[in-house]
Amino acid sequence: MIISEQKSREELLQSLEGLQRLFLIGCGACATACKSGGEEEIFQMQEWLVAEGRDVTGYIVIDEACHIMRAARDLRQHQGAVEEAEALLVLACGAGIQSISSGTDKRVIGALNSLFLGNIRRFGQFEEKCSLCGACILNETAGICPVTTCAKGLLNGPCGGMEEGKCEADRELDCAWHLIYERLKRQDRKGVFRRPVPPKDWSRRRKPGSHKIKK
Ligand code: SF4
Ligand code: SF4
Numbered sequence: 001m002i003i004s005e006q007k008s009r010e011e012l013l014q015s016l017e018g019l020q021r022l023f024l025i026g027c028g029a030c031a032t033a034c035k036s037g038g039e040e041e042i043f044q045m046q047e048w049l050v051a052e053g054r055d056v057t058g059y060i061v062i063d064e065a066c067h068i069m070r071a072a073r074d075l076r077q078h079q080g081a082v083e084e085a086e087a088l089l090v091l092a093c094g095a096g097i098q099s100i101s102s103g104t105d106k107r108v109i110g111a112l113n114s115l116f117l118g119n120i121r122r123f124g125q126f127e128e129k130c131s132l133c134g135a136c137i138l139n140e141t142a143g144i145c146p147v148t149t150c151a152k153g154l155l156n157g158p159c160g161g162m163e164e165g166k167c168e169a170d171r172e173l174d175c176a177w178h179l180i181y182e183r184l185k186r187q188d189r190k191g192v193f194r195r196p197v198p199p200k201d202w203s204r205r206r207k208p209g210s211h212k213i214k215k
Contacts, residue, residue: 001030002093003118003126004037007111009048015109016089021055022109023078023085025100027065027092035124036112037065037091045091045111057084065096072103082106134204140197142183147200149176155197 007015016022024042031037039061046056058081062074075082082088087107090097093114101108118126131148137155138145147153151169157177161168165178184193 001033001118001120001126002095003115003128004031004034004093004112005115006036006041006091007113012109012111013052016054016087019054019087019107019109021057021085022049022087022089023057023082024049024059025065025075025088025090025092026059026061027096028061028063029065031065031092031096031112032061033120034126037096041091045089049089057081062092062096065090065092066099068099068102071096071099075100075103132205133200133202134209135201137197137200140192140195141180142187142189142192144176144180144183146176146180149179155200 024045026032026037026039026042028038031041032039035041042059042061046059049056058078060074060078062071065071082104085106087109088100088104089109089111090100091111092100093112094110095114097108097110097112116126116128117130117132119129121127128148130145133147137147146155146157150157151167151173152159154177157180158175159168159177162175162178163171165175165182167173167175181190181193184190
């Protein structure tokens with residue numbers, strides 16, 4: 001899921017300068033799980049805006065704000081309140097914010113920062129495991145991603161800074177390549193470690209990404 005956090009109230013106030021009437025939009029998927037843009041956070045935002053002297057014309061929590069068609073459909077059901085607002089304040093990730101802004105000429109203000117694609121360790125604790133490089137090498141690295149987990153993103157580690165299995169960038173963290181080696185050893189696949197991983201084809205990560213599932 002996309003991990004996000006709320007922008008500081010100071011930053012939000014700057015973005016909202018000169019805007020009186022606002023319609024609030026949350027996301028029922030990732031932003032709800034991150035407690036950055038679900039129903040509870042929408043209510044808190046509404047309370048804060050009213051305390052700051054703003055008018056909230058209405059709100060909605062869209063199931064998945066990044067779904068362009070669904071977001072547009074759900075917003076149409078609140079057309080009056082949306083029209084009344086000078087701007088839409090969106091508590092969703094960057095994809096969700098742009099999904100909303102693609103369907104309107106109204107000003108759209110993003111209230112969140114998108115941080116990374118995250119795994120859930122437990123409620124409220126997320127870890128970055130994949131950077132969406134477009135050409136996955138997990139089959140060569142015992143299911144541990146060095147692109148993301150190694151501080152230098154090395155494809156053939158470990159580097160000379162590894163010490164007793166810890167990373168030179170942060171001695172609290174395990175070296176990704178040490179973890180890869182240990183897991184390959186447990187799987188009796190140490191030979192894989194000696195096989196150099198070829199240079200990565202970064203063209204697969206060209207922006208903006210677009211993908212159609214072939215039928
Ligand atoms: S190699 Fe790492 S960053 Fe690339 S797709 Fe696989 S898990 Fe994601
Ligand atoms: S110590 Fe390991 S994880 Fe840290 S930068 Fe070097 S190879 Fe990467």
